[in-house]
Amino acid sequence: MHAINAVAASLLSAGHSETAVFQAFSKQFVKLGLHGSINLVDPTGRDIVVRAIALPNKLNNVMAQLEKMINFSIIGYRYSRERAGLDNTAMEVGQAIFLSDNSRKVREVMPQVGKLATNLMLKYFAGRPAVLAPIFADEGKVQGVLYASGSNLQATDGPAIAAFANHISIALQNAILFQEMKDARASLQRVNASLAASRDAIHALVQQTPVGIQVFDTNGICVDVNEAYLQIFGMKRNQIVRIYNIFTDPFAARVGTKQAAERVLLGETMRLGDVHFDFERAEGEFFHTIGRRILNVTLFPVFGESSKVVQFVGLYVDVTEQKKSEASLRQLTMELSQQKQMVDAMLRTTPDSFYVLDINGRYLYASPRALEHLSMTLPEIIGKNRRAIGLSEALYEQSEYARLQVLQTGQPVVKEYGEWTNGEYRDQEFIYSPLHSAAGEIIGFVITVRDVTQRKREQTALFEAQKTESLGVLAGGIAHDFNNLLVAMLGQTSLALTKLSHDNPAHDHIQKAIRAAQKASELTRQMLAYSGRGKFEIRLLDLNKLIEENSHLLKVAMPKHVALVLHCYSQLPLIEADPGQIQQIVMNLLLNAAESMEDRPGTITITTSVIAILDETIQQWQYMHQSVSPGHYVLLRVEDDGAGIDDDVLQKIFDPFFTTKFTGRGLGLAAVLGIVRGHHGSIRVSSQKGYGTTFEIAFPISDKDNLQVVQPEVTTAVSTSTGTILVIDDEEAVRDALSDMLESVGLSVITAVNGKDGIQQYQQRWQQIALILLDLSMPDQSGADTFTELRCINADVPILLISGYSEMEVQSHFAHAEKLDGFIQKPFDLDLLISTVVSKLPALPDES
Structure with a gap:
């Protein structure tokens, strides 16, 4: 027992840590001639852990060999409490248990390993007496068992082993207390260091922050300020700390910080917002003069124990420059807004x-x-x-x-x-x-x-207008030149015919040549119609009446499988038009529609009505880029249910000489367009393949009550007329034909090759020249200029103009005051020429 007490004393002296206690146990227990272990319950209460072992050298070697075999250390080895029946008994009864043979104990706790390791453990550690004594924690709670074994142990050694286990318990509790004290001391040191660091950081933050900070005691005396405060207020520390009192400062009362401080002492936080400080102070007031500043001020309390206010703090943020920047920004924003409004207004226009x-x-x-x-x-x-x-x-x-x-x-x-x-x-x-x-x-x-829609339309319109004008000039020029040839052909053939008897073999052939030339003249009339220079005899025209009077002729012209339907508006206004030209429009459109029917039955509908062309619909009437003005128009619609027209063809149908027909000349619709243009009207076409085509023509409504068309008087009498005729024409064939025809009725003829030659001829023989035939279109000097010079020489001489163009076209070349004596449109035959010339010649004196 004495030896055990010495060992226990050694354990207690090592109680500064669990490790030291375990080491002292291992060392001292062997000195007692015993071996064993300290086994403690883990915090979960499910397992028991071997925390320390005490073995003599011989058994140490065996244990080392065993650990190598099982591949883990016995210290830290866990075994389940469910298996540890003897350990549980010792802990439950709270007393030491003597075992005469420890084999059961060894089997309960030894690991489940191979047979060789098991036999080794049983050989060296089993079959000996042993004692199990409980190890207590604080408050008498059992925390494990002390296992002691030795060949000399007896049952009477149980109390001594229990006392040793109690010393282990005390030593372990002391070690835990010592570690807790050590941890608490270290934690306190860390807290103190952290507090010191926090104080330093807070002090540095307070000193470095641009916000002015002022600390007051409950009497309103300033106890501390930071550097920012001193800079904002232009002060030194010794001028304000422990000197300034917010409750006695009249300036504080004036700007409201005194009143705010009184409420802060009651526990409120006061946010004064922007306060204007004028530091130009009167004598006796506290601050230096640093000018006007704007400070954002906040006062808040600092609470001590029992939520009592022990101090209060003032925060001062200098927002002077910020407010200036905000004002500048507002001004700039306002100016930018005004500029944006101006730009938007400008862009909106x-x-x-x-x-x-x-x-x-x-x-x-x-x-x-x-x-x-x-x-x-x-x-x-x-x-x-x-x-x-x-x-x-x-x-x-x-x-x-x-x-x-x-x-x-x-x-x-x-x-x-x-x-x-x-x-x-x-x-x-x-x-x-x-x-x-x-x-x-x-x-x-x-x-x-x-x-750019309008611009592209105008470009397209300009192109179309230029194309139309070019084609019109071409067509008009061709017609003019062709008419000159036809004059010679008709003139010479009709003259030849007068010299042949009806039974002459050549008579019929010449008659056929005349008819062929007359058909050719129809072609030139269509070309002139397209060019807008056709023969127009304008009068007030009732479109309904013209259609109704020609309805029989129109129906006869239609194939038997095509039906013609008329829908005429009963109160149709009058238009200013040439009836013959309008009749040609209707006939051309009808023939075009009839041909679109091919061989199948169909219907052609002619409709007249009045329409209003408005600004928003005027574009629809610029199909061929004609110039159209808003207003009311007489509408002529020709509609068929034939084959329709392809879109690519639809764009070309008014081009002269364009045709899809095998025998067509391509002038029918071109002539229609020219006639419409000459009447200041407009035309549009709509078509859908397989469903038919609709032509619509709008004619301006006349605002005149009456138009009179002067018709030339025709007479064939030549016996009472005489004189010499001056023929002025640049075409030799025309001059020859005119000379031959006039001379055939006994008239004398003088010819001139151009205008200048004609003027010279007239100046030399003006007394014998009774009438002048003047061509309009001549090179060098035009017929109009020649006409004017001839009138200057003799205002009374009759001058008949001849031209391939219409009388209206010819009249447009002369001043309004210049009166034409007569006009003959090329081509013409012998009868028309002679009757017109004779009607203008002065009559012979009566011989009786």
């Missing part, structure tokens, strides 16, 4: 749309006109690309290509595209321009979108 995009093609701005076009607001498009706002994929790709092209070249890109807007196809032009920074780098793009 232009029909163009403007967009500003960043370098990635996202919207930064859109003009008011652009937003109207998109039906969006500016916030709705900012930051979005052109695809995100509903741009078509094709247009988006075209826009992206232009953007990349501008990035690559640095030059503006112009593109055109078409789109449907409100049911109407519009042509658009967009200009993609680079937006440069001050350094010259491309930072974005400016897009200008312009509606």
Whole structure:
């Protein structure tokens, strides 16, 4: 027992840590001639853990061999409490248990290992007496068992072993207390160091912050300030700390900080906001003069024990420059807003749309006109690309290509595209321009979108007008030259016919030649009609009456399988027109419609009515780019249910000499267009393949009560007339034909090759010349100029103009005051020439 007490004393002296206790146990227990272990329950209560072992050298070697075999250390080895029946008994009874044979104990706790290791353990550690004594924690709670074994142990040694286990318990408790004290001391040191660091950090923060901080005691005396405060107020520390009292400062009362401090002492936090400080102080007041400042002021309490206010703090933020910046920003914002309003107002006056995009093609701005076009607001498009706002994929790709092209070249890109807007196809032009920074780098793009529909229409109209004018000039020139040839042909053949008897073999052949020439003259009339230079005899015309009077003729001209239907408006206004030309329009359109029926039955409908052409519908009547004014018009509609016209053909049907017919000359519709143009009307066509075609012609309504057309008087008497005729024409064949025809009735003829020659001839023989035949179109000097000079020589000489153009066209070449004595349109035959000339010759004196 004495030895055990010595060992226990050694354990207690090592109680500064569990490790030291376990080491002392291992060392001292062996000295007692015993071996064993300290086994403690783990915190979960499910397992028992071997924490320390005490073995003599011989058994140490065996244990080392065993640990190598089982591949783990016995110290730290766990075994289940469910298996440890003897350990549980010792802990439950709270007393030492003597075992005469420890084999059961060894089997309960030894690991489940191979047979060789098991036999080794049983050989060296089993079959000996042993004692199990409980190890207690504080408050008598059992925390494990002390296992002691030795060949000399007896049952009477149980109390001594129990006492040893109790010393182990005390030593372990002391070690735990010592460790807790050590941990607490270390924790306290860490807290103190942290507090010191926090104090230093807070002090540094307080000193470095730009916010002025002032600390007051409950009497309102300043007890501390930071550097920012001293800088804001222009003070030194010894001028304010322990000197300044907020409750006695009249300036504090004036700006409201005194009143706020009184409420802070009651526990409130006072945010005074922006306070204007005027530091130009009167004598006796506290602060130095540093000018006017604006400070954002907050006062808040500092609470001690029992939630009692022990101090209060003032925070002062100098916002003077910030307020100046805010005022400048507000002014700048207002100016920018005004400029934006001016720019928007200016951009709103232009029909163009403007967009500003960043370098990635996202919207930064859109003009008011652009937003109207998109039906969006500016916030709705900012930051979005052109695809995100509903741009078509094709247009988006075209826009992206232009953007990349501008990035690559640095030059503006112009593109055109078409789109449907409100049911109407519009042509658009967009200009993609680079937006440069001050350094010259491309930072974005400016897009200008312009509606060029009207411009393209005008360009197309100009082209069509130029084409029509060119073709008209060509057709008119051809007709004029052809008419000159026909004059010679008709004149000479009709003259030859007068010299042949009816039974002459050549008579019929010449008659056929005359008819062929007359048919050729019909062709020239159509060409002149297209050129707008056809023969027009304008009068007030009732379109309904003309159609009704010719209805029988129109129906006879129709094939039997085509029905003709008339729908005439009963109160149709009058128009100013040439009846023959209008009749040609109707007949040409009817024949065109009938041919479209081919061999199948169909219906052609002629309708007359009155329509109003308005500003919004005027474009529909510019089909052939005719000039049309808003107003009321008489409408002639010819509609068929025939085969219809292809779109590509529809654009060419009015071109002269264009035809889809095998035998056609392509002048029928060209003549229609020329006649309509000559009557200041307009024409439009609509057609659908397989469903028919509709021609609509609008004629201006006449505002005149009466138009009189003077018809030439025709007479064949020649016996009472005489004189010499001066023929002025640049065409030799025409001069010869006129000479031969006039001389055939006994008239004398003088010819001139041009205007100058004719004037010279007349100046030399004016007394014998009774009448002049003058061609209108001649080189060098025109017929009009020649006419004027002849009138200057003799104002009374009869002058008959001859031309391939119409009388209206000829009249347009003369001044309004110049009166024409007569006109003969080429081609003409012998009878027309002689009757017209004789009617203008002065009669012979009566011989009786």
